[in-house]
Amino acid sequence: MSTPSTLADLHPYLYNGTQSCTERVTCFLQNIESKKHLNAFLSVFSNEALDRARLVDEKIKQGTAGKLAGLVVGIKDVLAYENHPLQASSKILDGFISKYTATAVERLLNEDAIIIGRQNCDEFAMGSSNESSAFGPVLNDIDNTRVPGGSSGGSAVAVMADMCDVSLGSDTGGSVRQPAAFCGIYGLKPTYSRISRHGLVAYGSSFDCIGVFSKTLETMARVLEVIAGPDEFDSTVSRKAVPHFEDALQDTSKKFRIAYLEDALHADAVQAEIKEALKIKIDQLKAGGHTVEGIDFALSEYILPTYYILATAEASSNLSRYDGVRYGYRSANTRDLQSMYKKTRAEGFGKEVQRRILLGTFVLSASYYDAYYTKAQKVRRLIREQTKQALARYDFIISPTTPTTAFKISEHTNNPVEMYLADLFSVHANVAGVPAISVPCGFDSRGLPIGLQVTANDFDEAGLFQFSKVIRNLA
Numbered sequence: 001m002s003t004p005s006t007l008a009d010l011h012p013y014l015y016n017g018t019q020s021c022t023e024r025v026t027c028f029l030q031n032i033e034s035k036k037h038l039n040a041f042l043s044v045f046s047n048e049a050l051d052r053a054r055l056v057d058e059k060i061k062q063g064t065a066g067k068l069a070g071l072v073v074g075i076k077d078v079l080a081y082e083n084h085p086l087q088a089s090s091k092i093l094d095g096f097i098s099k100y101t102a103t104a105v106e107r108l109l110n111e112d113a114i115i116i117g118r119q120n121c122d123e124f125a126m127g128s129s130n131e132s133s134a135f136g137p138v139l140n141d142i143d144n145t146r147v148p149g150g151s152s153g154g155s156a157v158a159v160m161a162d163m164c165d166v167s168l169g170s171d172t173g174g175s176v177r178q179p180a181a182f183c184g185i186y187g188l189k190p191t192y193s194r195i196s197r198h199g200l201v202a203y204g205s206s207f208d209c210i211g212v213f214s215k216t217l218e219t220m221a222r223v224l225e226v227i228a229g230p231d232e233f234d235s236t237v238s239r240k241a242v243p244h245f246e247d248a249l250q251d252t253s254k255k256f257r258i259a260y261l262e263d264a265l266h267a268d269a270v271q272a273e274i275k276e277a278l279k280i281k282i283d284q285l286k287a288g289g290h291t292v293e294g295i296d297f298a299l300s301e302y303i304l305p306t307y308y309i310l311a312t313a314e315a316s317s318n319l320s321r322y323d324g325v326r327y328g329y330r331s332a333n334t335r336d337l338q339s340m341y342k343k344t345r346a347e348g349f350g351k352e353v354q355r356r357i358l359l360g361t362f363v364l365s366a367s368y369y370d371a372y373y374t375k376a377q378k379v380r381r382l383i384r385e386q387t388k389q390a391l392a393r394y395d396f397i398i399s400p401t402t403p404t405t406a407f408k409i410s411e412h413t414n415n416p417v418e419m420y421l422a423d424l425f426s427v428h429a430n431v432a433g434v435p436a437i438s439v440p441c442g443f444d445s446r447g448l449p450i451g452l453q454v455t456a457n458d459f460d461e462a463g464l465f466q467f468s469k470v471i472r473n474l475a
């Protein structure tokens, strides 16, 4: 099957009768089956997706189909979908079935998108390689000995390997952008509060964002427009009007002011070919008439520690609800209530999640609260202020999305700090709350994709789309 390159192409395709939604879903289901070894899906909703496709085909014939008619979407296993399993790739949620549908998923369905399945991820979205899932690792489709990135690895691979048009993932510290970079596709983390978190399994609530994976900017823009905006179930969602994001893609003549992180071009931790790819883009942008200048971000060394202190603190509190009483798994043969809690959590959570809960509980404990938690909150505010200052002078900040291309399976599993360094560039946007996108930016000498990250000011996703198209046209 040749996948249409844009949603604008997708529509005539479906409307002129060349291919029906039912045929498209059938093709995606065949790809899912033939690429089962990648372990991208935890559940495939085959019959249901086909039933829905028939319904959408009928609506298209009658002229009553919605904005996303026929778009085939996969959802990360942290998004609730009524009467479907939801486990955050964890044993502790064994057998749990969602009682309601996440707002973002509901809005897709209202516009006639088709949900094809639930996708593998790191347990509770904690990780950068998709190796901490209770259902085993996801493999990168370009090289099966390498990771797809994480935590939304299954969602990235599903789009990369044509198992669906679009995936919804979650990005707390880079979990959409980092796997998008490792898989050579677009990955967007919108502004914090742009999309309702209702129905998203909580990890670090002040960082968590639903994000979108796609092979095209046009589809991504349309999907964001549908899922963004106020929601009575999440009071933290912004009331700001949601623009018609596709309009931004019409004009590519604008000249921008762009800052790049000077550090990224010199740091030893960054792979040489990634630095080279960034340099090439900088030169091309300058040649295209844009203003591009290097900046030093004074607080850069504090970004990763700030993130890991605050995200683990929030996680330890959010995950306290999994106690064997209210959800999923409960340990058998326990003596009393205390031992039931302890055994359930010890058996139900994997190693990485336990490490995060311990870290988070430590930084919130009475003796260390001020030294770590309070201090990190203050540093977070300073990071946000500095970021906003930079974004007052420049339209965008560009950097690599990741310091390296996709690494080998098991390469960093015994060294959590090495794993955390995979988030070196991506956590910044979450700490500051601003939107960022990973744009495909060529390949290294092994043929592994490189991602370029673009960060914009609060609520300027339209600018991100517009500038991403400029970058796409440079290629």
Ligand code: GLN
Pocket (backbone or CB within 6 Å): 125, 126, 127, 128, 150, 151, 170, 171, 172, 173, 174, 175, 176, 203, 311, 423
């Ligand atoms: N890798 C980061 C972490 O483990 C980010 C995860 C995410 O964005 N969900 O916290």
